[in-house]
Amino acid sequence: MAQKPSIPKGTRDFNAEEVAKRSYIMETIKTQFQLYGFQPIETPSFENSETLMGKYGDEGDRLIFKILNSGEFMKKFSEFFILRTVRFFEANLIRLIKKGNLPKSDILHDDQKMSEFYQEYFLKNILKNEYNLNVEIFDSNYNFFIYKSYLDNNDIIKYLFNNVEDDFQVFEGEKKKKALSFAESIFAKWIILNTSKFSSLISEKALRYDLTVPFARYVVQHQNEIEFPFKRYQIQPVWRADRPQKGRFREFYQCDADVVGSKSLFQEVEFVQLYDAVFTALDLKGVTIKINNRKILSGIAEVIGAQDKLIDFTVALDKLDKIGEEKVKEEMRSKDISEEGIAKLQPLFELKGDFGDQVASLKSILGTSEIGLKGIEELEFINTAISNLKLKTAQLQLDVTLARGLNYYTGAIFEVSAPEGVKMGSIGGGGRYDDLTSIFGKPDTSGVGISFGLDRIYLVLDELNLFPATITESTKVLFINFGDKEAMACLQAVSKLRTNGVKAELYPDSAKMKKQMTHADRRNIPYVVLVGEEEINAGLFTLKNMKSGEQDKLSFEAMLEVLK
Amino acid sequence: MAQKPSIPKGTRDFNAEEVAKRSYIMETIKTQFQLYGFQPIETPSFENSETLMGKYGDEGDRLIFKILNSGEFMKKFSEFFILRTVRFFEANLIRLIKKGNLPKSDILHDDQKMSEFYQEYFLKNILKNEYNLNVEIFDSNYNFFIYKSYLDNNDIIKYLFNNVEDDFQVFEGEKKKKALSFAESIFAKWIILNTSKFSSLISEKALRYDLTVPFARYVVQHQNEIEFPFKRYQIQPVWRADRPQKGRFREFYQCDADVVGSKSLFQEVEFVQLYDAVFTALDLKGVTIKINNRKILSGIAEVIGAQDKLIDFTVALDKLDKIGEEKVKEEMRSKDISEEGIAKLQPLFELKGDFGDQVASLKSILGTSEIGLKGIEELEFINTAISNLKLKTAQLQLDVTLARGLNYYTGAIFEVSAPEGVKMGSIGGGGRYDDLTSIFGKPDTSGVGISFGLDRIYLVLDELNLFPATITESTKVLFINFGDKEAMACLQAVSKLRTNGVKAELYPDSAKMKKQMTHADRRNIPYVVLVGEEEINAGLFTLKNMKSGEQDKLSFEAMLEVLK
Numbered sequence A, B: 001m002a003q004k005p006s007i008p009k010g011t012r013d014f015n016a017e018e019v020a021k022r023s024y025i026m027e028t029i030k031t032q033f034q035l036y037g038f039q040p041i042e043t044p045s046f047e048n049s050e051t052l053m054g055k056y057g058d059e060g061d062r063l064i065f066k067i068l069n070s071g072e073f074m075k076k077f078s079e080f081f082i083l084r085t086v087r088f089f090e091a092n093l094i095r096l097i098k099k100g101n102l103p104k105s106d107i108l109h110d111d112q113k114m115s116e117f118y119q120e121y122f123l124k125n126i127l128k129n130e131y132n133l134n135v136e137i138f139d140s141n142y143n144f145f146i147y148k149s150y151l152d153n154n155d156i157i158k159y160l161f162n163n164v165e166d167d168f169q170v171f172e173g174e175k176k177k178k179a180l181s182f183a184e185s186i187f188a189k190w191i192i193l194n195t196s197k198f199s200s201l202i203s204e205k206a207l208r209y210d211l212t213v214p215f216a217r218y219v220v221q222h223q224n225e226i227e228f229p230f231k232r233y234q235i236q237p238v239w240r241a242d243r244p245q246k247g248r249f250r251e252f253y254q255c256d257a258d259v260v261g262s263k264s265l266f267q268e269v270e271f272v273q274l275y276d277a278v279f280t281a282l283d284l285k286g287v288t289i290k291i292n293n294r295k296i297l298s299g300i301a302e303v304i305g306a307q308d309k310l311i312d313f314t315v316a317l318d319k320l321d322k323i324g325e326e327k328v329k330e331e332m333r334s335k336d337i338s339e340e341g342i343a344k345l346q347p348l349f350e351l352k353g354d355f356g357d358q359v360a361s362l363k364s365i366l367g368t369s370e371i372g373l374k375g376i377e378e379l380e381f382i383n384t385a386i387s388n389l390k391l392k393t394a395q396l397q398l399d400v401t402l403a404r405g406l407n408y409y410t411g412a413i414f415e416v417s418a419p420e421g422v423k424m425g426s427i428g429g430g431g432r433y434d435d436l437t438s439i440f441g442k443p444d445t446s447g448v449g450i451s452f453g454l455d456r457i458y459l460v461l462d463e464l465n466l467f468p469a470t471i472t473e474s475t476k477v478l479f480i481n482f483g484d485k486e487a488m489a490c491l492q493a494v495s496k497l498r499t500n501g502v503k504a505e506l507y508p509d510s511a512k513m514k515k516q517m518t519h520a521d522r523r524n525i526p527y528v529v530l531v532g533e534e535e536i537n538a539g540l541f542t543l544k545n546m547k548s549g550e551q552d553k554l555s556f557e558a559m560l561e562v563l564k
Helices: A016-035 A057-063 A071-099 A105-109 A111-130 A155-162 A173-193 A195-201 A212-221 A266-281 A294-303 A307-318 A320-334 A339-344 A355-366 A370-389 A436-440 A454-463 A484-499 A513-522 A533-538 A556-563 B016-035 B057-063 B071-099 B105-109 B111-130 B155-162 B173-193 B195-201 B212-221 B266-281 B294-303 B307-318 B320-334 B339-344 B355-366 B370-389 B436-440 B454-463 B484-499 B513-522 B533-538 B556-563
Strands: A046-048 A066-068 A135-139 A144-147 A205-207 A230-239 A251-260 A288-293 A395-398 A412-417 A426-433 A447-452 A477-479 A504-506 A527-530 A541-545 A551-554 B046-048 B066-068 B135-139 B144-147 B205-207 B230-239 B251-260 B288-293 B395-398 B412-417 B426-433 B447-452 B477-479 B504-506 B527-530 B541-545 B551-554
Touching: A016 A230, A016 A251, A016 A266, A016 A454, A046 A212, A071 A173, A212 A230, A212 A251, A212 A436, A251 A266, A251 A454, A266 A288, A266 A370, A266 A412, A266 A426, A266 A447, A266 B484, A288 A294, A288 A370, A294 A307, A294 A355, A294 A370, A307 A320, A320 A339, A355 A370, A355 A395, A370 A395, A370 A412, A370 B484, A426 A454, A477 A484, A477 A513, A484 A504, A484 A533, A484 A556, A484 B266, A484 B370, A513 A527, A527 A556, A541 A556, A551 A556, B016 B230, B016 B251, B016 B266, B016 B454, B046 B212, B071 B173, B212 B230, B212 B251, B212 B436, B251 B266, B251 B454, B266 B288, B266 B370, B266 B412, B266 B426, B266 B447, B288 B294, B288 B370, B294 B307, B294 B355, B294 B370, B307 B320, B320 B339, B355 B370, B355 B395, B370 B395, B370 B412, B426 B454, B477 B484, B477 B513, B484 B504, B484 B533, B484 B556, B513 B527, B527 B556, B541 B556, B551 B556
Parallel strands: A288 A395, A477 A504, A477 A527, B288 B395, B477 B504, B477 B527
Antiparallel strands: A046 A205, A066 A205, A066 B066, A135 A144, A230 A251, A251 A447, A288 A412, A412 A426, A426 A447, A527 A541, A541 A551, B046 B205, B066 B205, B135 B144, B230 B251, B251 B447, B288 B412, B412 B426, B426 B447, B527 B541, B541 B551
16 A cells, blocks of 8 residues: 655655755854853653643644643543543432432432433532532533533542542443443533643643753753753754744754853853854854843833833834834834833934944933843943954844843843845844743743754855855765675775775675766765776776776775875 | 643653763764765654554554644534534435435424434434444434444545535524534544544654654655665654653664665675674674574475464564573464474574584575575675674674564564673664565665664663763863953953863853852863963963862963863
């Protein structure tokens, strides 16, 4: 049964050249990470769902890939749910009969009463009055009902699973069948009404969505083994169920470096240097490292009386480049930011000049806002340090509109854009977040970090032809196979070449000469070696340069010299 | 809301030392792969479910991690299912009324008739007689029924989804409610009875289970871009929902090299050399490369009249090491292999001596079995070649009991065991498989490959203390931070050191001297640099060797010389 093979949308196969180019970028980044004192960690591809869920907002939760528990789990879960529900009926029935609270104790022998018990007494009296659950008979004709309350919490599940004594087993025969059927309908109704909750019940693991949350989890879990301040880097794939589009994939690598456990601004300084070092090492000159500070944004919001609308304000401001001043103002108005406030922003729209000029304008807007001035101070520290240290090929630029989506930045915000003339979104970003690990029970741990966008960097290097030719070089020499005897002689030489670090191959079959030459050609192998009986006897090798067509009879040592 | 962080069972976090050690093994393997002319490819972490399912047997299918489609998909699917079912009722109802086949055309206005239509007429007459589906009324009181046939095939789903005209919408009000309720109960019942089919409906993607099947898929999908024979390597994680135990994880790396597109035995020869080269490069001397040939096993089975019991026969023989001769014979008897046949195997249990002696014994068993003798011939070719080429540190050993679990091997079978004295299962394995790509529509493509067991190799190297000390070396020098002014001067030097390839760091905060020294100590940083006002003025650096305690005032160049 032949299948036409394909891969899931948003994912990619990488061939040898692509792997080599990607490795080149990752190795370059890794080398710089290590020079800067960052240590590698790796975390599992999937985490427990509760580690990831709720950390990226509703949209993020939706985009997290969930892993299904085994089919057996689902089967067991449904059986358990249904059986527990039946036991729950039984337990309550018995209890009420014992207490003398049920109208007739012969209920167990009376089909009509039994039906009433389910539909009226159990639902209304027991669940509603005794357990205070808001139930609603949906369609009594079909014995379906909704545990309304479950829509809001897990009470029903808890009741079913906990408040039941297992000893009861009073239903038999037809009655048991009916109880089961009733329980099944509850289960079905519950699934239909709670698909997302059902998903989370049948899935306890989820694929890594970014490297930051797993890092926070790692830091808390291993805090006793870690020496702080902890500088870690991590280069691993992440997965997002995003709609795939050009340059956006469902599986892609992130390359992150973060420091946790220190609030020193020297770290921000080092991250600017690190960006410069990596892009210089990649020969990608002229990138712009944009910097901003969340505190400045907070300060401005404060000054214009929009503290409570910080997000709306920054989201609008972030669009200045794209939609222009007027549209930004419009958006602010639509978010109920006052005319008066917007007027105060005017200098922001007219920011010009170098770092110093811009800072001066910002100060005039910020007035006495304590937090805003703190942001300015931080910015100036970083800028002064970088001016002293000097960047190699990048430039640092203040961009007060820079907010980035992530809400957890509390200080510096970074974003790197490709050199002018290259159409590409940001190729890196990051910032300081003051309290990421508190979600896992470790408060007051400041962190700051940056990330490199592998796929976009790849596209930029490709467009600018910046990949070194050497990185995609593979096999250096192919030995032509003239038959078993000659091939054996070749293999001796091939082995010795490999021991000397030369990538060498023997064509496996004694195919036609032309076919073998074509193979070398198609694979861009620069040399072939021909060994016939004459060469074997003389202990020589005919080395042919595929490009020039020249060929020479050489000793092994002479051949090695050429190929090395 | 603090969570106690943990990771899913069977997965691991790796700290810096572990990452470094693992990278060392992978890089060593990669270097040899490349010297042997293998090219890297990478495939997505998840494949379409149909690419993986059914390729690893029932047990494998069970162990494949499935990825849940988005919650929305599930919601939409259930709504679609239910609505389609309702339409299906409607369509059939209308059709039958039009044809005059329904007892009364006023059925739509008669509750009793409607109920009869569902429970009797629709189920029995329409589904059973017209569509030839085997339905059974489960419990008419609750209006549940089972589409029995669905247990065997997808007919019902197909009927519901295809044989329906969307125009019908005759149910209204209470009647619509009832129809919906009825459809919901069908849906619920169907889920409960078909959890595994339901799983496959709500999951279209699955995590990679090994590298071989994705490779086969890759070869077929990209066959027009690939130059054959195609030598590829792939080092990527795979995932299995196996019960975790010591040395067995749910996420682990595989390191595979395969060639497709040639039947040449020189490839088997090269794989033996490759194993030898990798383990020599890892300084792991004395590994045993065990070799066998599926054709020999087939030949023996033929000779003893157990061709049809080849699997039973090889499974039993595979256990010789563990359970001994008598138990193996017992197991063969229990699988109905004849006494006479077992008697013929006697020389097998007494195989002794070197390669040549063993081959001679095998020949005596195999007699004139064509396939068996072909296997011997292949084995001898490989052994002769390896004897000529010589291995560096490994030894090649014939092991006729070697079968390995994988059924798809058709020629050579390899397995590598750790040096004597190290208790560890196989650290590598592989073999030739003649027709892997045919499942994806490309027949007659012979392949042969080997795999390295990263985790086990790690454990062996760790036990034997074979990891080079250098690989875990991280930061070489820490600059002590005495305050912003001194720190700035330090950062100048740190930058220059990094540019010269020295892993250097500045302690980010001007913490107490003792704290900073302890930090250097705990992180095994071999040197610290102290720069106070005196040093700044003199342009010197006080370099302290953390081990010896010695310290010197040096110029930058002299310091660089020490640290390089």
